Amino acid sequence: MSTPSPHPPSQPAMGEFDLIDRFFTSRFAHLAKEVPLGIGDDCALLSGDGAHDLAVSSDTMVEGTHFFADVDPFKLGHKCLAVNLSDLAACGARPKAFTLALTLPSLDEAWLEAFSSGLLALAQQHGCALIGGDTTRGPLNIGITIFGEVPKGQALKRAGAQVGDDLYVSGTLGDARWALLGLQGRVKMDPETLKATRQRLEMPEPRVALGMALRGVAHAAMDLSDGLVGDLRHLLKASQKGARIDVQRMLKSELLSNALRARAPQDALEMVLKGGDDYELLFSAPQAQRAHIELLAKRLALPLTAIGEVTENEGLELRGAQDIGGTGDPSRDLDLNLNQWVSYDHFL
Amino acid sequence: MSTPSPHPPSQPAMGEFDLIDRFFTSRFAHLAKEVPLGIGDDCALLSGDGAHDLAVSSDTMVEGTHFFADVDPFKLGHKCLAVNLSDLAACGARPKAFTLALTLPSLDEAWLEAFSSGLLALAQQHGCALIGGDTTRGPLNIGITIFGEVPKGQALKRAGAQVGDDLYVSGTLGDARWALLGLQGRVKMDPETLKATRQRLEMPEPRVALGMALRGVAHAAMDLSDGLVGDLRHLLKASQKGARIDVQRMLKSELLSNALRARAPQDALEMVLKGGDDYELLFSAPQAQRAHIELLAKRLALPLTAIGEVTENEGLELRGAQDIGGTGDPSRDLDLNLNQWVSYDHFL
Numbered sequence: 001m002s003t004p005s006p007h008p009p010s011q012p013a014m015g016e017f018d019l020i021d022r023f024f025t026s027r028f029a030h031l032a033k034e035v036p037l038g039i040g041d042d043c044a045l046l047s048g049d050g051a052h053d054l055a056v057s058s059d060t061m062v063e064g065t066h067f068f069a070d071v072d073p074f075k076l077g078h079k080c081l082a083v084n085l086s087d088l089a090a091c092g093a094r095p096k097a098f099t100l101a102l103t104l105p106s107l108d109e110a111w112l113e114a115f116s117s118g119l120l121a122l123a124q125q126h127g128c129a130l131i132g133g134d135t136t137r138g139p140l141n142i143g144i145t146i147f148g149e150v151p152k153g154q155a156l157k158r159a160g161a162q163v164g165d166d167l168y169v170s171g172t173l174g175d176a177r178w179a180l181l182g183l184q185g186r187v188k189m190d191p192e193t194l195k196a197t198r199q200r201l202e203m204p205e206p207r208v209a210l211g212m213a214l215r216g217v218a219h220a221a222m223d224l225s226d227g228l229v230g231d232l233r234h235l236l237k238a239s240q241k242g243a244r245i246d247v248q249r250m251l252k253s254e255l256l257s258n259a260l261r262a263r264a265p266q267d268a269l270e271m272v273l274k275g276g277d278d279y280e281l282l283f284s285a286p287q288a289q290r291a292h293i294e295l296l297a298k299r300l301a302l303p304l305t306a307i308g309e310v311t312e313n314e315g316l317e318l319r320g321a322q323d324i325g326g327t328g329d330p331s332r333d334l335d336l337n338l339n340q341w342v343s344y345d346h347f348l
Numbered sequence: 349m350s351t352p353s354p355h356p357p358s359q360p361a362m363g364e365f366d367l368i369d370r371f372f373t374s375r376f377a378h379l380a381k382e383v384p385l386g387i388g389d390d391c392a393l394l395s396g397d398g399a400h401d402l403a404v405s406s407d408t409m410v411e412g413t414h415f416f417a418d419v420d421p422f423k424l425g426h427k428c429l430a431v432n433l434s435d436l437a438a439c440g441a442r443p444k445a446f447t448l449a450l451t452l453p454s455l456d457e458a459w460l461e462a463f464s465s466g467l468l469a470l471a472q473q474h475g476c477a478l479i480g481g482d483t484t485r486g487p488l489n490i491g492i493t494i495f496g497e498v499p500k501g502q503a504l505k506r507a508g509a510q511v512g513d514d515l516y517v518s519g520t521l522g523d524a525r526w527a528l529l530g531l532q533g534r535v536k537m538d539p540e541t542l543k544a545t546r547q548r549l550e551m552p553e554p555r556v557a558l559g560m561a562l563r564g565v566a567h568a569a570m571d572l573s574d575g576l577v578g579d580l581r582h583l584l585k586a587s588q589k590g591a592r593i594d595v596q597r598m599l600k601s602e603l604l605s606n607a608l609r610a611r612a613p614q615d616a617l618e619m620v621l622k623g624g625d626d627y628e629l630l631f632s633a634p635q636a637q638r639a640h641i642e643l644l645a646k647r648l649a650l651p652l653t654a655i656g657e658v659t660e661n662e663g664l665e666l667r668g669a670q671d672i673g674g675t676g677d678p679s680r681d682l683d684l685n686l687n688q689w690v691s692y693d694h695f696l
Contacts, residue, residue, distance in 0.1 A: 023460045023461060024464055024478060024481075027464060028468060028471065028477065044445070046402065046479070046495060048396040048397075048398040048400060049399050049400060050397030050398030051397050051398075052396060052397060054396065056447060056495070057447075057480065058447040058448075058481055058482050059449075059482050060451055060482045060489075060491065061484075062486035062487075062489075064486060065484055066484070096394070097392070097394060099406040099493055100372070100406075101406050101407075101408040101449070103408055103489055112371045113371060115371075129376065131392035131394070132391070132405065134408045136409075136410050136413055138411070138412065138413050138489060139487035139489070141410075141451055141486060143408065143449045143491040145406060145449075
């Protein structure tokens with residue numbers, strides 16, 4: 001998925017998604033039908049003739065758009081692979097390999113040493129091999145295409161949420177965006193809070209083990225990169241369902257880190273709902289799986305918080321938002337123009 | 349493969365390949381051994397559990413490095429996919445799908461319309477589906493990762509050339525570089541010649557059908573993107589063999605287009621040997637396949653020119669170069685610093 005902009009140079013107007021759809025999606029769609037492809041969401045699925053499908057995802061990170069020019073290259077190496085691994089996690093795929101397309105303005109040995117170390121450490125952790133790539137001169141641009149394996153027909157998709165399903169989110173939300181506001185000097189925070197939340201911004205941990213464990217358990221899943229409300233809408237749209245989110249419950253849950261729990265509820269809620277760059281998983285699962293999911297959370301030592309339920313009505317209700325000054329209608333309570341830049345990563 | 353620079357902003361020194369090798373190849377190599385991957389050359393091979401391997405290649409094109417800022421976007425769309433299809437051709441793979449990572453400085457509808465049309469026309473021709481991608485704001489950068497299918501164990505590789513094999517090249521060589529010299533005003537040529545050679549520079553035709561037909565016929569193959577001598581050296585190195593090229597025979601063969609045939613032999617030879625951006629296939633095949641290859645050339649309406657033979661001795665001899673003022677020793681006759689920018693596309 002595209003990552004939200006920590007440092008967007010300028011924000012193009014909405015409607016660009018339609019442009020991309022017009023030029024690429026719709027025009028290439030007939031071609032996709034002619035070849036034996038299963039198409040996923042966070043990943044595309046390439047069907048082979050074996051027992052597994054290959055989940056494929058591409059993500060590009062650009063200086064000035066996705067990261068600051070002076071970012072620690074070790075952390076950048078980590079994050080570039082992490083956001084791709086997160087897409088595999090969203091599909092329940094086991095990481096297998098990746099290619100790296102590196103456009104560099106110059107050859108800086110110290111930078112390459114640190115960048116490759118960050119990349120390698122995470123690749124090693126997930127047994128994901130670098131199998132090729134391309135290095136070119138130009139403005140810094142890092143493109144990764146990642147491949148994962150998933151048993152045929154078992155890939156998690158955005159479509160599939162059913163009425164009455166519980167909606168879950170892994171880990172904590174909003175910390176990455178909170179750190180960004182701190183780094184930008186837009187919010188004052190103590191050094192310890194900045195350090196803790198900055199870790200979430202710069203070194204996200206893709207939920208690969210969770211994704212694989214959710215095969216056959218979750219009805220629908222995706223990773224959270226653009227903020228909960230915006231991403232949830234994608235899942236609901238793909239599933240043709242609605243959802244009711246319990247805001248008060250969410251604010252008291254493990255979904256809030258200590259850093260955000262210490263803030264005013266309005267701030268915390270805004271970060272949780274709109275944050276972005278979270279790289280947690282959002283999934284829906286039938287109520288019959290509650291005990292299983294509780295055990296899974298313990299086994300993975302990862303909070304899996306029920307935030308609400310899937311409804312028939314295609315709207316999204318934020319129940320309890322009134323209590324902190326909202327109306328419960330996200331289109332009124334929130335500025336939902338979150339997708340600052342076009343992403344059609346998963347358009348098929 | 350990386351494409352040679354039609355407009356290289358500056359040329360880094362050699363030795364950079366070693367840097368990349370040091371930071372990525374060698375450090376990631378042990379990881380590749382842990383996963384079930386067959387590794388090719390122009391493509392990496394992902395082995396599934398079915399009857400086919402998946403050939404994968406990534407290529408990035410950057411404004412100012414690979415193309416002029418004012419390039420016709422229709423042609424650019426064509427070429428970006430063509431260079432990737434050429435990598436599949438080199439492996440004998442059938443094109444299946446691709447992802448597109450597009451970094452754009454702005455959203456220019458006319459540009460997108462033309463770019464996507466060029467891309468789509470070629471994709472359609474080869475039944476290759478766009479299955480995903482990522483669009484980001486930043487300096488123009490076009491990254492494609494392409495997937496092709498090849499029956500297990502039948503992928504063509506650079507390694508495998510055997511002593512006594514004939515060496516063949518498809519189509520004509522040197523036209524793309526000749527056009528570039530014309531466009532840069534470094535060589536004067538009539539408009540008709542410029543038009544004909546420019547077509548080869550801007551709209552290369554990947555030799556996909558040839559690559560597939562060479563499965564089980566060629567002992568080794570690769571595509572020509574960096575110039576015949578430089579690329580041939582890669583093939584010979586991978587095969588641990590040498591070669592003897594018959595320069596005089598080559599200059600009289602179909603390998604020369606009319607445009608180059610009209611020039612002094614030195615000019616023609618330089619373009620043929622060092623040209624780059626050719627996207628023809630270079631392959632070695634046993635003499636027993638001569639009749640078959642002749643028929644293949646007729647069937648595909650594509651010249652397949654024997655340019656020499658594979659030798660035991662690991663050197664590369666240019667026989668007959670003396671007659672046009674050379675020594676026959678390519679390291680003396682030619683400036684071989686052709687790989688102006690690092691490519692480790694196929695390093696495993």
